[in-house]
Structure formats: structure tokens, C-alpha cells
Amino acid sequence: MGHQLSLLLIAIIAIGVFSQWIAWLVRIPAIVLFLVSGVLAGPVFGVINPTEDIGEVLSPMVGLSVAVILFEGGLSLRLHEFKEAASGVRRLVTVGSALSWALYSTAAYFVGALSLPVSLLFGAILVVTGPTVIIPMLRQAGLNRRTASYLKWEGIINDPIGALLAVLVFQYFVLSGGPGAAGGGVFLDLGLAVIISLVLGGGVALALGWAFNHIWVPEYLKAPLTIACVLVIYGVASEVFAEAGLLAVTVMGMVMGNMSIAGMAELRRFKEYVTVLLVSIVFIVLTADLDPQVLRHLDWHAAALVAVVLFVARPMAVFLATMFTDMNWRDRLLVGWIAPRGIVAAAVAGVFAPTLIEAGYTGAQQLLPLIFAVVFSTVVLHGFSLGRLSRWLRLSAEPNGVLIVGASPWTTELARALANELHVQVLLVDSSWHRLRTARLAGVRVLYGEVLSETVQQSLELNEIACMIAATSNDAYNALCCSHFVNSLEHDRVFQLPMYDADENNDAKVVARPLRGRPAFSDHAQYEELWRRHHQGWQFYKTKLTDNYRFDDLKRDRSPESIPIAVLHDDKTLLLSPAGGTGRPEVGDTIIYYAPKRMDEDRRRARAERAEAANARSTDVTDPARLPDAEARPARETDTPEPPSKES
Incomplete structure (x- = not known):
């Protein structure tokens, strides 16, 4: 068993890394090859079956990997970039998130024929525009810094916001028995979780920065100690409120990324290497674990819902949220189209779908395949169109x-x-x-x-x-x-x-x-x-x-x-x-x-x-x-x- 598991992990790592390399050679989005490789290795040929081969370790492994990935994304959020795109970013992560949730949920209820609780959960999950997908896309697209800042800040900040919103909806409608039974307890718990996440993430970041600058930590231990703190913070915050750990590690990354810390360049480089490896592994695992049987639950309602999400709800949310800001029409058009979903959306849907099915909610069986349909559609369509659209809109920075x-x-x-x-x-x-x-x-x-x-x-x-x-x-x-x-x-x-x-x-x-x-x-x-x-x-x-x-x-x-x-x-x-x-x-x-x-x-x-x-x-x-x-x-x-x- 141990030997087979070793071979399985070797295969996953090799497939993921070689997919990234081939994508770089042929100049296509790496995330597309992840999806294709995972589907071929899992559902098609059956070489990898993560649920059976890895077992109960799979879910915590994905969660810890996402925590490290979000921390690395937070490190890349620099305040000087935020100042350049401040008003647009603020609208996208506040008004834009609320409008997106409302529009996606409305589309799921009326177009997808889902029940209200499932529709609200579907909309909350799609608020996430994962950095695990958008950052590799930005690396290959060559956008100018201002336009890239909109997508990067929205993706990294919305990831924990969307996950927390999904948890709130799930607890409010499912675990608490609906609005009447829930009262304000869920919202109080959420507020407490946000405060704890901000204090915990920011406090540990400041403490680490002080220790690094005052030579309390040797150079060779800086990166391992940072990763250990990320995992501890994720675990502690998640114990307070489900998925609050994602917000805590994101805050920790943002604070450390904007501090003058000795050895930060080496730390960023190490974290980038680790993140590239983790993104490869997690995407291969999740796509290989996809059960082809879930696709049987998709019908014309599902196709119409995906189309409305991509071509109506997302552009409308961005257009309305960014009115009267300094974003020009080119930036608004690009951001309104580009919103790929990734690991967090798929993982959250996989956690909540079984409970909803057991509770007997209408459309619960369609939640997971619908989320995967959106993930596949956005990754392929947005991955192949980002570079061309940015050049057509003259938003790309030609590296010449x-x-x-x-x-x-x-x-x-x-x-x-x-x-x-x-x-x-x-x-x-x-x-x-x-x-x-x-x-x-x-x-x-x-x-x-x-x-x-x-x-x-x-x-x-x-x-x-x-x-x-x-x-x-x-x-x-x-x-x-x-x-x-x-x-x-x-x-x-x-x-x-x-x-x-x-x-x-x-x-x-x-x-x-x-x-x-x-x-x-x-x-x-x-x-x-x-x-x-x-x-x-x-x-x-x-x-x-x-x-x-x-x-x-x-x-x-x-x-x-x-x-x-x-x-x-x-x-x-x-x-x-x-x-x-x-x-x-x-x-x-x-x-x-x-x-x-x-x-x-x-x-x-x-x-x-x-x-x-x-x-x-x-x-x-x-x-x-x-x-x-x-x-x-x-x-x-x-x-x-x-x-x-x-x-x-």
C-alpha cells in the first residue's frame, strides 16, 4: 500500500510539473493542461483515483495547500499597486462581491431551477475568482501593471470572502434550520471570526517581521518557520469558524509582503517555488477525482446557467460596481469577462454538496457538477482569450x-x-x-x-x-x-x-x-x-x-x-x-x-x-x-x- 501511494504521489507531481513546463513551451495557459491531464489520468484512464488511493487525507491536504497558496498570493499584494487601482479594487471586492452573489443566485434560481438555499450557496461559491488560476494566467498574458492589479487583488481578496460567504449561507440555511431558527447567532460568529482572523494573521506577520529583522531567526529557518506559522494560523482560525483560516493567512501574507523584512526576496522566491508545486498537485488531484457520473445531472438548464454566469451576470456586476470610478472602459470590459474559478470553488462545493443532498434540497445533486462546469468553462475560455483580448484592448505590456x-x-x-x-x-x-x-x-x-x-x-x-x-x-x-x-x-x-x-x-x-x-x-x-x-x-x-x-x-x-x-x-x-x-x-x-x-x-x-x-x-x-x-x-x-x- 505504501509503495503504491508513493508511486501515486510521484505520478501526480510529475504530471503537474511537466504540464507547467509544456504549457510554457507551447505558450498556452498551464491551467488548461492541468485540467486535461487530470481528466485523462483520472476519469478517462483510471490511473489516479485520489479518493480511494489517498483516502481521508485528501481533504486536509487540499485545505493546507490552498492556505499556503493564498499566503503566497497575499505576499504579492503590494500597497503601491493598490494605490494605482484603489477605487476600482475597493468596488470590486465590496459592491462587486455583493452584486455577483445576488446575480449568480438569481440566475441559479430562475435559470438553473435550483432551490433557494442551493441557489444562494451556488452564488456565494462563484464569488470566488481564484488566485490559483488568475496568477498563472497573468504571468503568461503580460498585462500592464494597473490592469493586472484589478484581477490580482480581486482574485486574492475574494477567495476567502467567497468561502466565508458560502459557509455563512450553509450554516444559516442548513445547519441552523433556516432564517427563523438561525437568528443573529451566525452573523455574530462570522463577525467574531473575521476579527480573530485579522488580528491573528496581522499579529503573527508583524511578530515574524520583527523577529527576522532583529536576527532572532537564522536565514535557513525563515522560510520553514513562515510555512509552519501559516499552517498553524490556518488551523487555529478554522477551528473558530469554518474557512476563516483562508482569510487569516491572506491577511498574514498581505502584511508581511508590505513590510521591510530582511531576506524577503529569498522568502518570496522560495514561496513561489512551493506554490507552483502545490498548484500543480492540487489541480491534478481535484480533476482526477472528478466522478464522470456527476455529469449526468447536467441538462439544458445547466448549460443556460453557465452561459448567463459568464456572459450576463459577471459583466453586469463589474459594470455596475465600477461606475463612477477611475477605471476606463477597456479595464472594465476585460475585468468583466475574466473571472476564472479554481481550487477553492471546487473544494467548497465538494464539502457542502453531500450535506445538501442528504437534507433533500432541490438541485443539491447538481451543485457540484455545476461548479465544475463553471470551473472548466472559465479556465478554458478565459485562459485562451485573456492574451488576445488584452492585446486587442491595448492593455498588454509588450515585453520588447x-x-x-x-x-x-x-x-x-x-x-x-x-x-x-x-x-x-x-x-x-x-x-x-x-x-x-x-x-x-x-x-x-x-x-x-x-x-x-x-x-x-x-x-x-x-x-x-x-x-x-x-x-x-x-x-x-x-x-x-x-x-x-x-x-x-x-x-x-x-x-x-x-x-x-x-x-x-x-x-x-x-x-x-x-x-x-x-x-x-x-x-x-x-x-x-x-x-x-x-x-x-x-x-x-x-x-x-x-x-x-x-x-x-x-x-x-x-x-x-x-x-x-x-x-x-x-x-x-x-x-x-x-x-x-x-x-x-x-x-x-x-x-x-x-x-x-x-x-x-x-x-x-x-x-x-x-x-x-x-x-x-x-x-x-x-x-x-x-x-x-x-x-x-x-x-x-x-x-x-x-x-x-x-x-x-
């Missing part, structure tokens, strides 16, 4: 920009060439207003401040950034910047200027390789070398590859000393060139490189002869056009940064 850390004459020329001539989004960041002056006068977008500071982090729209280059004179600082941004931009898109070979051979003077970004451009593109070549008159050039002028032709024609900088694809995606070079540019790509100003006449003549023989009439074919705004000039005394020096 370049973040340059460190202003110098060379990086200023690079930023000006990319932004002004190739129309690439460029953001040049430096803590010296003086060093940014030339870039500002050239029309380059700049950000004054320390890139690793909390203030600058809050103002960065990383969804717009495709790659980053740390190009200061300090190798250690460049490595620190790269290690900070690697989790947001992926390792293959985080670069720093290469170090000198002499340093590479001395372990005492070089930054450890795992802590660095990828070496950029060329092995000879160190800070001092680029500075020297800038004052020798080197310039940036661009050449678009065509059928008549390919990459091999460009390699023959350009100076052997030239330094490859980047490749701009037809879709305006820019990729910086790593030292040593990887990949091969294709026809239609634009190559940007850095080369001496004067080229040998023999090279020009050879290039012209080849171009004439190929009947190439494009200027990009006959001559790699120099970027007009990238010409070298002596820096004025007021523009000259500090002399370059090698900082250790």
Missing part, C-alpha cells in the same frame, strides 16, 4: 524593451541609437542626475534613482522589459543587479559587461559565476574598452538581412574588430547578443553592431560589387547605414562622467 543600468557616454549612445532610430523601448537608469543629462537631452527615457531601491522597484514596469544590461564600471554591482532581476526576466535575458580575463583567473578577485549575469556582446566589451573605443570614434550601425544580403555577407563586410550588440526581429523584439554569440540571425532581422567609423575602401568596393550582382536596391543591402544620431562627438566638460576606474 531594454533596461540599461548605468549611464555613461557609451550607454547613452546605445540608448539613443535603439530608441530614436530603431524605436525600441529603452529605459536608462542611474543614481546620478548629472550622468543622465546627455540622455535626457537626446530624448531617451531615463529614470533617476538607485535601481535596487524600493521606490524605483515600485515604478518599474517589468512587463515591458525583454532584457536588461548592467553596464556600470563596478563588476560586483553589475552582478548584484543581475541576480536581482534574474527571477523576473529569466537568466538568458539578464546581461552584464564582461570582466577582464586577468580577473577570471583569480578566484579572489572575481564574482562567482552563479551570481553573475550573462557576459554581453564580446569578451573584449569591458567597461574601459567600450569607453576607449567611444572616444576613438566608433559608432553604432544597423543592417537588415535580406534574401540577397545574408548574415554571412555581413560578417565578411564589417570590420573584424566590430562588436555585435543586438538582433531586432520583425516583431520588434530585441535580443542582446551574448559574448561568444548564440543562434543565427534570419532574413528580416536587423543586426546592430559597434564598429570603427572608417572602413577600408576594399571592403566597400567588394560589398558594392556583390550588391550590384544581386540587383539589390535596398540601402540596407548596399551599405550598413550608420545611425545618424549615433555619431561620435567629444563630450562637453559638463557631460563627462567620472574617469573610468576598476572598482573591486
